[in-house]
Amino acid sequence: MRKYVIMGIQGSGKGTQSQMLESGLDLVHIGVGDILRWNVQNHTKMGAQVRRVMAAGELVGDDLVESVVRDRLTQHDWNYGFIIDGFPRNRRQAEFFLESYDIDGVIYLDLPDSEVRRRVLNRRLCSSCGMNYNLLGNTPAVPGRCDFCGGELVTREDDTEEALAVRLKDYHEKTNPVLDVFRRKEYVFTVDARPAPEVVQEQIRTRLGLPPDSPGTQRPILRAVEDDPVERSGIRPVYGP
Numbered sequence: 001m002r003k004y005v006i007m008g009i010q011g012s013g014k015g016t017q018s019q020m021l022e023s024g025l026d027l028v029h030i031g032v033g034d035i036l037r038w039n040v041q042n043h044t045k046m047g048a049q050v051r052r053v054m055a056a057g058e059l060v061g062d063d064l065v066e067s068v069v070r071d072r073l074t075q076h077d078w079n080y081g082f083i084i085d086g087f088p089r090n091r092r093q094a095e096f097f098l099e100s101y102d103i104d105g106v107i108y109l110d111l112p113d114s115e116v117r118r119r120v121l122n123r124r125l126c127s128s129c130g131m132n133y134n135l136l137g138n139t140p141a142v143p144g145r146c147d148f149c150g151g152e153l154v155t156r157e158d159d160t161e162e163a164l165a166v167r168l169k170d171y172h173e174k175t176n177p178v179l180d181v182f183r184r185k186e187y188v189f190t191v192d193a194r195p196a197p198e199v200v201q202e203q204i205r206t207r208l209g210l211p212p213d214s215p216g217t218q219r220p221i222l223r224a225v226e227d228d229p230v231e232r233s234g235i236r237p238v239y240g241p
């Protein structure tokens with residue numbers, strides 16, 4: 001069983017690297033932002049509560065986010081472990097997390113601020129399955145369409161200059177200190193996030209002593225399921241195919 005947290009500034013590749021780690025290792029990728037976005041896209045009650053806050057680039061309330069994480073982890077579908085991305089984002093969340101779960105390591109994707117803007121403003125997301133793209137490198141075969149499900153690629157509502165400024169400020173003020181909490185426990189593996197995704201992945205796996213990645217195994221993050229009320233609630237993203 002392997003339990004990891006992945007941290008890093010906006011655009012550092014947390015989602016991409018988590019998806020790559022998920023493949024072949026049977027780790028479950030829990031993207032807190034993905035779960036919240038699923039709720040917004042699917043017009044759930046939670047989605048209505050968080051939409052405005054997310055679009056402005058602000059952090060959602062701790063109580064709500066902690067309950068999302070608790071509910072998601074309570075499902076225990078992570079027999080081989082999990083990788084959690086987007087949580088914790090401040091000291092309170094870090095304390096909640098450390099009280100409730102023991103983890104094997106924190107992967108810190110280190111990216112200079114100068115690179116963030118360029119990456120984030122070129123990011124695209126499949127509106128249907130949540131797959132990440134970037135117009136700088138990871139482009140889809142058909143422009144504007146997801147390679148996996150054919151869904152429409154959109155810009156995240158919070159990937160604007162204004163929202164990015166708010167998110168970066170929060171990151172430096174609130175999320176960076178979380179690394180110090182983890183560092184005190186000697187959990188943190190720092191990885192240079194500037195190279196191509198495959199290179200970063202290789203570095204992560206080497207540092208964590210994990211087997212190498214098999215190429216071409218990236219999978220979608222979320223898939224909306226019509227029939228299952230648990231999955232429809234958005235608390236349980238579907239990993240597949």
Ligand code: AMP
Pocket residue numbers: 032033034036053054055057058059060061062065085086087088089093158167
């Ligand atoms: P992300 O996909 O991780 O960039 O998250 C997108 C947005 O979801 C953030 O800008 C916040 O509005 C919200 N969010 C995600 N994770 C958290 C968290 N741990 N605490 C508070 N808000 C969060």
